[in-house]
């Protein structure tokens with residue numbers, strides 16, 4: 587798939603199954619990720635690949651976080667939360683490693699990590715995989731952040747759920763002109 591086709595045809599897929607990206611394919615995904623633009627070359631990103639039993643570990647962390655956030659949450663709510671990482675064969679947690687810098691505000695570092703995340707999504711799509719970028723409460727939860735090694739000003743920018751599409755849905759048409767204006771003189 588050429589780059590323009592990948593860019594204009596990517597869509598999120600929530601129903602995912604095996605296969606997930608192989609070891610070699612992961613190297614390509616990360617090679618694409620680290621081509622994201624990055625002011626002052628801070629490399630403000632870190633990626634945690636979660637698959638197999640690791641997804642249960644992440645599910646436990648999500649459930650612990652829910653219990654801390656909402657001590658009144660029921661066992662059923664915790665079980666539902668615990669099962670969330672099992673919705674895909676692989677998850678890549680993308681963390682923005684944010685530092686104080688005289689020229690690069692925090693927001694630019696988070697944007698760079700977000701661009702790296704999108705490069706992963708696009709490269710995965712171009713290689714025939716599918717996925718969805720998710721956040722939700724776990725992204726902003728101190729317990730989840732700590733468990734994933736996000737410290738201080740770091741931010742989890744997303745959980746990229748990856749695998750192969752169980753079902754393909756049509757690509758919606760986007761009314762591009764609604765979002766664009768031109769200044770020519």
Ligand SMILES: Cc1cc2nc3c(=O)[nH]c(=O)nc-3n(C[C@H](O)[C@H](O)[C@H](O)COP(=O)(O)O)c2cc1C
Pocket residue numbers: 596597598599718719720721722743744
């Ligand atoms: C930072 C970020 C966080 C997101 N979090 C969620 C989420 O938690 N749950 C969800 O269903 N979609 C989430 N989305 C939206 C999906 O990734 C997706 O973009 C949306 O479902 C539209 O589908 P499309 O990408 O095919 O246009 C998030 C998107 C971004 C950029």
